[in-house]
Amino acid sequence: MKISQKEEFNERLLSWYHQEKRDLPWRRTSNPYYIWVSEVMLQQTRVDTVIPYYERFIESFPTMESLAEAEEEHVLKHWEGLGYYSRVRNLQAGVKEVVESYDSKIPQTRNEILKLKGIGPYTAGAVLSIAYGVPEHAVDGNVMRVFSRLFLIEEDIAIPKTKKVFEQRVMEVIDETDPSSFNQAIMELGATICTPNPRCLLCPVREFCAAFEEGKQDELPVKTKKMKKKVVTIRSFAISEPGGKWLLRKRPSNGLLGDFWEFPQIEDSPALEISESLKNETGLLIEQRQAYTQFKHIFSHVTWLVEGVHAVLLDASPIPEGYRFFSEEELELLPKSKPMSKLLEQLKK
DNA sequence: CAGGCGTGGAT
DNA sequence: TATCCAAGCCT
Numbered sequence: 001m002k003i004s005q006k007e008e009f010n011e012r013l014l015s016w017y018h019q020e021k022r023d024l025p026w027r028r029t030s031n032p033y034y035i036w037v038s039e040v041m042l043q044q045t046r047v048d049t050v051i052p053y054y055e056r057f058i059e060s061f062p063t064m065e066s067l068a069e070a071e072e073e074h075v076l077k078h079w080e081g082l083g084y085y086s087r088v089r090n091l092q093a094g095v096k097e098v099v100e101s102y103d104s105k106i107p108q109t110r111n112e113i114l115k116l117k118g119i120g121p122y123t124a125g126a127v128l129s130i131a132y133g134v135p136e137h138a139v140d141g142n143v144m145r146v147f148s149r150l151f152l153i154e155e156d157i158a159i160p161k162t163k164k165v166f167e168q169r170v171m172e173v174i175d176e177t178d179p180s181s182f183n184q185a186i187m188e189l190g191a192t193i194c195t196p197n198p199r200c201l202l203c204p205v206r207e208f209c210a211a212f213e214e215g216k217q218d219e220l221p222v223k224t225k226k227m228k229k230k231v232v233t234i235r236s237f238a239i240s241e242p243g244g245k246w247l248l249r250k251r252p253s254n255g256l257l258g259d260f261w262e263f264p265q266i267e268d269s270p271a272l273e274i275s276e277s278l279k280n281e282t283g284l285l286i287e288q289r290q291a292y293t294q295f296k297h298i299f300s301h302v303t304w305l306v307e308g309v310h311a312v313l314l315d316a317s318p319i320p321e322g323y324r325f326f327s328e329e330e331l332e333l334l335p336k337s338k339p340m341s342k343l344l345e346q347l348k349k
Numbered sequence: 350c351a352g353g354c355g356t357g358g359a360t
Numbered sequence: 361t362a363t364c365c366a367a368g369c370c371t
Contacts (some may be wrong), residue, residue, distance in 0.1 A: 038367090040368095042366080042367040042368095043366085043367065044366055044367080044369095045367080046365095046366050046367090047366085047367080049366085050367090086367085086370075087369080118368095118369070120369045120370080121369090123367090138367080141365090141368085142366085183367095190367085196365080208361095227364080227365095230363090254370095254371090
């Protein structure tokens with residue numbers, strides 16, 4: 001596509017968008033905070049998955065002040081099952097910053113909004129353009145896929161610096177009168193038409209598309225990186241005490257499943273001496289019962305082979321720092337990871 | 350920069 | 361079953 005065709009391109013794109021766009025909850029509001037929440041939830045997450053979470057979250061935390069004041073555990077419970085849990089801790093931290101340091105007004109320049117926790121280049125552009133009408137690029141995976149085809153850009157989108165190429169190109173093409181609709185229209189196109197297996201015959205702008213012109217739409221975008229996943233064996237100890245309570249510990253804030261409570265567990269230990277390993281790593285003294293369950297859980301970058309072991313705590317055992325007993329009722333209120341939920345499900349059998 | 354960070358759906 | 365994702369950000 002030539003830049004001289006910009007006006008005609010935007011006319012086609014935007015009229016298609018206004019006619020075909022999906023009716024989504026965050027498209028029914030102009031509240032910048034709600035837009036912010038939706039954009040964070042949508043990071044690496046499908047629209048259909050996000051919708052119910054978004055509705056519940058906004059209902060429970062209708063204002064930035066209400067989110068800023070909420071208990072982290074309560075907030076995390078609203079994110080349970082969505083994944084990438086650091087997103088919600090960063091969101092709350094960012095909202096607190098806005099409430100406390102910006103008089104509850106979200107900054108309206110890229111440099112300022114980028115300072116907020118959890119707001120990166122994409123989310124900055126998305127909030128600025130959608131909530132405030134600022135002509136800023138918001139380049140995500142959709143935009144790179146669509147633009148790589150429109151302009152026949154064959155650079156590897158798996159390499160971080162490649163994104164700059166797309167950000168520049170967006171700024172050349174963006175509709176200055178309605179940057180909100182422009183950014184959303186490109187993403188909508190990527191999500192519904194210009195998908196990995198594109199449906200070019202339905203595309204409103206195919207006559208501007210260099211890849212379609214040359215029949216290369218199926219070869220773009222170029223993306224090289226492949227994920228290799230580690231496999232880790234996890235032995236998880238469901239330790240009960242006479243009162244029927246379960247002994248849990250809190251995971252560190254950083255890293256996988258940050259701040260989640262879990263059964264004490266050890267990684268990659270020889271099966272024969274697992275009680276000894278647990279004692280070495282945690283100080284806990286237990287009497288092991290029989291292994292009661294075994295399953296696999298696949299995270300984005302690591303696979304856990306989980307073996308759940310039932311055990312009772314010996315009277316002589318110390319309770320290490322950071323460990324707590326939970327009744328069944330208390331357990332219900334905790335945010336739980338998928339592996340934790342699977343273990344509990346098995347426990348009830 | 351490379352790698353860590355969840356989950357459920359599509360192929 | 362295996363793979364790759366889907367509106368990225370942080371360190």
